[in-house]
Amino acid sequence: xxxxxxxxxxxxxxxxFSVDQDHYVFRRIDQGFINDTFLVLKKGQPRYILQRINxxxxxxxxxxxxxxxxxxNYLNDEDYSLVVLIPAKTTNSYYELNHEEFWRLMExxxxxxxxxxxxxxxxxxxxxxxLGKFHLLMGNAPVDQFVDTIPxxxxxxFRWQQFQEALKNAVSVRRNKADTAISFAEKIMPRLMxxxxxxxxxxxxxxxxxxxxxxxxxxTNKALCFIDLDTLMKGHFYYDFxxxxxxxxxxxxxxxxxxxxxxxxxxxxxxxxxxxASNGHFLTQDELKSLLLGTVLMPxxxxxxxxxxxxxxxxxxxxxxxxxxxxxxxxLFDFSKKALNELSxxxxxxxKKLKHTQY
Ligand code: GN1
Ligand code: MG
Numbered sequence: 359x360x361x362x363x364x365x366x367x368x369x370x371x372x373x374x375f376s377v378d379q380d381h382y383v384f385r386r387i388d389q390g391f392i393n394d395t396f397l398v399l400k401k402g403q404p405r406y407i408l409q410r411i412n413x414x415x416x417x418x419x420x421x422x423x424x425x426x427x428x429x430x431n432y433l434n435d436e437d438y439s440l441v442v443l444i445p446a447k448t449t450n451s452y453y454e455l456n457h458e459e460f461w462r463l464m465e466x467x468x469x470x471x472x473x474x475x476x477x478x479x480x481x482x483x484x485x486x487x488x489l490g491k492f493h494l495l496m497g498n499a500p501v502d503q504f505v506d507t508i509p510x511x512x513x514x515x516f517r518w519q520q521f522q523e524a525l526k527n528a529v530s531v532r533r534n535k536a537d538t539a540i541s542f543a544e545k546i547m548p549r550l551m552x553x554x555x556x557x558x559x560x561x562x563x564x565x566x567x568x569x570x571x572x573x574x575x576x577x578t579n580k581a582l583c584f585i586d587l588d589t590l591m592k593g594h595f596y597y598d599f600x601x602x603x604x605x606x607x608x609x610x611x612x613x614x615x616x617x618x619x620x621x622x623x624x625x626x627x628x629x630x631x632x633x634x635a636s637n638g639h640f641l642t643q644d645e646l647k648s649l650l651l652g653t654v655l656m657p658x659x660x661x662x663x664x665x666x667x668x669x670x671x672x673x674x675x676x677x678x679x680x681x682x683x684x685x686x687x688x689x690l691f692d693f694s695k696k697a698l699n700e701l702s703x704x705x706x707x708x709x710k711k712l713k714h715t716q717y
Contacts, residue, residue, distance in 0.1 A: 368396060368408065374453040375444050375463045377406065384408070389472075389570060390586070391675040392416075397466070404466040406444070411452070411460040415674065416588060419460045421505040423451045426587045429562065432499045438491050439467055439573070439582040470573040470582055475609045479629035480579060482606050485572055486633025488581035489602055493595065494640055496562040504562050504591045511565055511589060512597045514550060514655065517662050524669035532669055539665050539687045543658075546691070549698065550658060553651045555596075558644055563593030569605035595645045599634075600652030604660070606630045607653075608693045612660075613685040620689060622696045624703070631711040641712070649708050653697045661690030 368384040380400055387395040387407075392415050398406035416422045427443065434440040442465040446453035452462040476482040510516035521543065525533065533540070564571070566589045573582045607627040610619040665687035667674045672683055697704070 363394070363396075368398075371453070371455075371461060372398070372408070372463070374446050374448075374461070376447055377444060377463070388678075393588070398463075404468075406466055407464045409462050409464075411462065411588070413458065413460055416507060418505070418507050419452065419454075421507045422588055423462065425504050425507060425590045427451050428503055429496065429499065429587060429590050432495050433492070433583065435491070435495055438488070438495060439470075441465075441467070441583060441585060441587065467573055467582060469576045471576055472570045472573055472585070474570050474605070474611070476569060476606045476626050476630075479625060481574070482626040482629035483633035483636075484574065484579070484581035485569060485602055485606055486630040487636050488572055488584065488633075489567060489598060490634045490637030490640065492564060492584055493561065493598070494637055497640065499562050501560050501562050501592055506591050508589060508591070511591070512593065512656075512659060514554065514659060517659055517666070518547060521662055521666045521669075524666045528669035529671070532671070535681070536665060536668055536684055536687075539661075539668075539684060539691060542688075542691045542695075543662055543665060546658060546694065546698070550651075550655060553654065555644065555648045555651055558594045558596070558648055559642060560592045561595055562590065563595070563598050565589035565591060565593050565597055565601075567598045567601040569602065594648065595641060596648040596652030597656065599649050600654070600656030601660075603627065603630065603653045603697075604657040604690070604693060607697075608657075610689065610693075612689060613682050614689045615685055617689065617692045620692050620696060622693070622700045624700075624707075627704075628707060628711065631708065635711050646708065646712060649712075650701060650705055653704055654694050654701075657690045657694040657697065661687040661694060664690065 365384055369382060372382060373379060383399045385397045385399065387397055392412045394410040396408045397404050398408050411419055413419060430441060430443065443451055444463040444465065445451055452460050454460055476485065564584050566586055567584065571584055571586045573585055575582055607623045608620055609623060614620055664683045668683035668687060675683060677683055
């Protein structure tokens with residue numbers, strides 16, 4: 359979104375929320391690709407998370423905040439930390455500035471941390487456990503009350519169509535540079551269509567379950583909850599499963615250029631499955647079968663979206679260097695290829711570990 363915001367601007371903004379008007383220090387968090395996020399500190403201690411919602415990506419901000427508020431009624435349990443939204447003084451769940459900027463404020467969950475890679479089997483297990491917990495809790499919510507804030511978000515045919523459009527309109531320098539990625543996408547797409555399953559039950563899903571959207575406790579190392587509920591809307595369980603697997607079983611960066619560092623890490627994947635299975639029965643037979651698709655589809659679809667954005671001159675994601683979208687697409691494609699090579703193993707181990715969850 360570009361504009362430089364000073365401490366003073368942010369301090370002014372905070373006046374619109376029901377919090378003590380004190381002296382705060384704001385520290386930008388650069389992890390996301392979409393929103394502007396700031397950690398708000400008081401006397402050196404983190405107190406709040408302040409976020410400007412990217413209105414170009416989330417056109418229906420009221421819908422996003424409505425979904426989030428509804429979900430928070432369910433996402434509260436002794437084993438699941440509640441994310442607390444601090445309402446704006448207008449009593450809305452967010453603050454709207456001149457009809458063009460949308461801000462929200464959340465309490466910082468003390469003693470928590472998030473990270474990009476699973477460091478050990480305990481973290482992988484915890485990620486699986488909290489994913490199951492999230493779905494068990496959200497399973498109590500009527501799915502129809504959630505609106506589609508980004509329609510067809512993980513729909514492969516739709517993303518393919520957007521890619522084709524971008525390919526047609528791309529400048530030749532970028533199209534040529536992306537040649538390898540384009541050929542890969544074209545080669546793999548038919549395999550994914552083959553794997554695609556239809557008629558899957560709809561659930562309220564998080565839809566952006568990458569590992570760094572899970573908060574862990576610094577004291578117990580247990581997973582506490584998911585953050586970043588922007589894309590919480592209807593979806594299929596395999597979306598959330600696959601998106602987490604791509605950041606658990608792969609310990610390389612999303613824009614990793616050295617592909618030999620990318621692998622499908624079986625032991626971490628198995629611990630993740632154990633954590634998921636610890637939640638007991640909650641998946642249908644069809645959902646269990648679709649997990650295979652999820653592990654290959656999610657890295658592929660993110661790779662395809664990054665490639666599409668590269669061809670569109672980086673309109674969607676905030677990039678931190680020139681070819682980041684292209685690097686992301688190549689790295690994500692590489693992981694989806696490595697997951698494809700593991701299909702029979704994945705099928706076998708999923709059946710073994712999640713067997714007791716079959717009806
Ligand atoms: C975007 O900004 P961030 O990191 O929360 C994207 C996700 C991707 C992610 C990185 C609304 O999320 O789908 O997983 O980048 N969110 C949206 O790959 O497009
Ligand atoms: Mg997100």
